[in-house]
Amino acid sequence: MTNTTDTADTATADAGATKLDWEVTRNLVAKSPQERAEILANPGFGTHFTDHMIDICWSERGGWHRPRVQPYGPITLDPAAAVLHYGQEIFEGLKAYRHEDGSIWSFRPEANAARMQRSARRLALPELPSEYFLDALKQLIAVDGDWVPSAPETSLYLRPYMFAKEAFLGVRPAHKVAFYVIGSPAGAYFHGGIAPVSIWLSTNYARAGKGGTGAAKTGGNYASSLIAQAEATEQGCAQVMFLDSAEGKYLEELGGMNIVLVYKDGTLVTPQSESILEGITRDSVLQLARDRGHTVEQRRVTIDEWREGAASGDIVEVFACGTAAVVTPIAQLKAADFTIGSADAAAGEITMSLRTELTDIQYGRAEDRHGWLTRLSQ
Ligand SMILES: *Cc1c(COP(=O)(O)O)cnc(C)c1O
Numbered sequence: 001m002t003n004t005t006d007t008a009d010t011a012t013a014d015a016g017a018t019k020l021d022w023e024v025t026r027n028l029v030a031k032s033p034q035e036r037a038e039i040l041a042n043p044g045f046g047t048h049f050t051d052h053m054i055d056i057c058w059s060e061r062g063g064w065h066r067p068r069v070q071p072y073g074p075i076t077l078d079p080a081a082a083v084l085h086y087g088q089e090i091f092e093g094l095k096a097y098r099h100e101d102g103s104i105w106s107f108r109p110e111a112n113a114a115r116m117q118r119s120a121r122r123l124a125l126p127e128l129p130s131e132y133f134l135d136a137l138k139q140l141i142a143v144d145g146d147w148v149p150s151a152p153e154t155s156l157y158l159r160p161y162m163f164a165k166e167a168f169l170g171v172r173p174a175h176k177v178a179f180y181v182i183g184s185p186a187g188a189y190f191h192g193g194i195a196p197v198s199i200w201l202s203t204n205y206a207r208a209g210k211g212g213t214g215a216a217k218t219g220g221n222y223a224s225s226l227i228a229q230a231e232a233t234e235q236g237c238a239q240v241m242f243l244d245s246a247e248g249k250y251l252e253e254l255g256g257m258n259i260v261l262v263y264k265d266g267t268l269v270t271p272q273s274e275s276i277l278e279g280i281t282r283d284s285v286l287q288l289a290r291d292r293g294h295t296v297e298q299r300r301v302t303i304d305e306w307r308e309g310a311a312s313g314d315i316v317e318v319f320a321c322g323t324a325a326v327v328t329p330i331a332q333l334k335a336a337d338f339t340i341g342s343a344d345a346a347a348g349e350i351t352m353s354l355r356t357e358l359t360d361i362q363y364g365r366a367e368d369r370h371g372w373l374t375r376l377s378q
Contacts, residue, residue, distance in 0.1 A: 020056075020067040020132060022139055027051040027071035033146070040149040043185035045324070046157070050144035054136045054160075054181035058126045064179075067132070069139050072182065078167035082174045088164035089219045090119040093323050094280075095155040095186065096141060096376055098148045099364035104141055104377035106158070107362050109134055111280045116160065119216040124173035125162055133160065134374070136181050141376040144183055153188035153359065157324070189325045194355070196331035196347050199239045199254060199320070200232035201303070203336060206245030207252060207275070214252075214275030221277075225255045235334055239320065243303060244273065251301045257322035258282040259330075261306060261315050262350050267295040281321040285354050287370065294350075306333070310340045317348025319355075327355035 030051035031039070039048045049072050056067045083089050092112045097105050113133035120127045137158060141148070148156040160181045164174030205228040208214025213221060225240065232240040232255075239257065244250040251271045253259055258279040261269045268289050270282060286296045309315030318330040318341075329347035333340040360366035361373070 020064075020135055022067050022069055022135075024069040024139075024143070025071060026143070029071070036146060040147070040151075040154075040185055043149060043154065043187045045186050045189070046184050048185055050140070050147040050156070050183040050185075052140060052143045053183075054140050054179075056128070056132065056136065056179040058128075058177040058179065060175040064126070064128065064132060067136070067139075069143055075178075075180075077165060080167040080169055082164035082166050082168055085169060086164070086171065087218075087220045087223070088123055088125060088174055089161065090116060090123050090125060090163075091159060091161035091217055091219065092116050092119075093217075094137075094158050094160075095323060095362070096137070096148050096158055096183070097155050097362050097364070098150045101364075102150075102377075103364075103375060104145055104148050104156075105362075105364065105373045106137060106376050107374075108280050108284065108372050109137060109374050111283075112160070115217065115278070115280070116162070119218060120162065122213055122216040123218055125164070126177055128162065128179055136160065136179070138376050140181050140183055142378065145377050147183060147185055149185050149187075151188070152363075155186050157184045157186040158182075159184065186324070189328075194329065194347055194352065196329040196345055197238035197320075198236065198332040198334055198343050199241045199330055200228075200235045200237035201333055201335035202228040202231065202240050202242055203248060204228070204231070205242075206248075207242040207255070209245040209275060212275060214273075215277060217277055222256070229255050237334055241333060244275070249302050249304075251303060251306065252276050254320050257320040257325065257328070260285070260319055260321065261301065261309070262317035262319070262348060263309070264314050264316050265295075266293075266350075267297060268350075269297045269299065269301055271301050272298045273300070279322055281323055281326065281358070284372065285321055285327060285358055288354055288357050289350075307338065307340055317351050319348065319351040326359060327351060 053072045058064050094112045113130035117127040162179045165178045166174040166176035207225050228240045239254045241254050242252045253276045290296050320328045329351045331345035332343050
């Protein structure tokens, strides 16, 4: 197997980055092995956290400094901290996977690091050098590696994030910023087999607009999608689907996942837009499809194309993709005045085999032919 820990990143923020000198403070009230085992037996998603967290400070004068591994716990913030007022915040999401030999790996973390730099530029936050990002993940795994579960399809979800902590109510990019990483064990997303989901088409709300922050991974995009997500839940749907804000015609993405349509001739089509978040899962799945000889098109797709293609039998499968749920078959799209597909539609074959191939690579069960895995454990 050819795994690589090389991160050939040429972003300017990485130039001249020196090695971080970590200050490690162990958690004296860490969970006992037994308590941890109980949590890992049924972790759910996003409710349990490991014993430690990563914290790196940034100031306009001092740059990135004081990298720390510290006990997981509440953060003290000045009530005037800019993030609480103006939402200057970005985040990332990736997973640590335990392989059969016990080693711990992550999937394309340098792509998350690069995307966080792009998000940082859009939100006027400082760029964290990629090697600091990777070093932070390794430091957390060094103290909390036992929190990476080993049952099939489980993982430790890693959440790096950055926010404006300067106490200042004036409106300008903050001069003091914090970067954190926390870890949360994640169970198999689907219990008892992958269940195709229904999604709700939002026509009252848009997620992002031209020139906005749609392509950045920032909390504000989620804040503005919650009302539409609540509407989806009311409609019995798992997720909300957004169209472009200008014409309400072109597919964008779901609240937190990208979308891919599969055509009868094997072509995979995914929306092209300046205002969607470029998913690493989507990029990887499309690469696997290309490897198999599928044609892949990234272009504008209208909701009518989906509607008509599904009716004529030209579009045979649709799936959503993102780190948390990997690849999720979409059974049905519900809109106020029409429906595409049906709630009991079976998962598509291409969807499921791409999902299997991707997870096999992530869990070390298939050859990592693209050098996508980075070892986090020593
Ligand atoms: C994170 C995210 C995705 C999926 O990205 P991955 O890198 O595949 O996890 C898609 N859409 C939005 C809005 C996101 O925030």
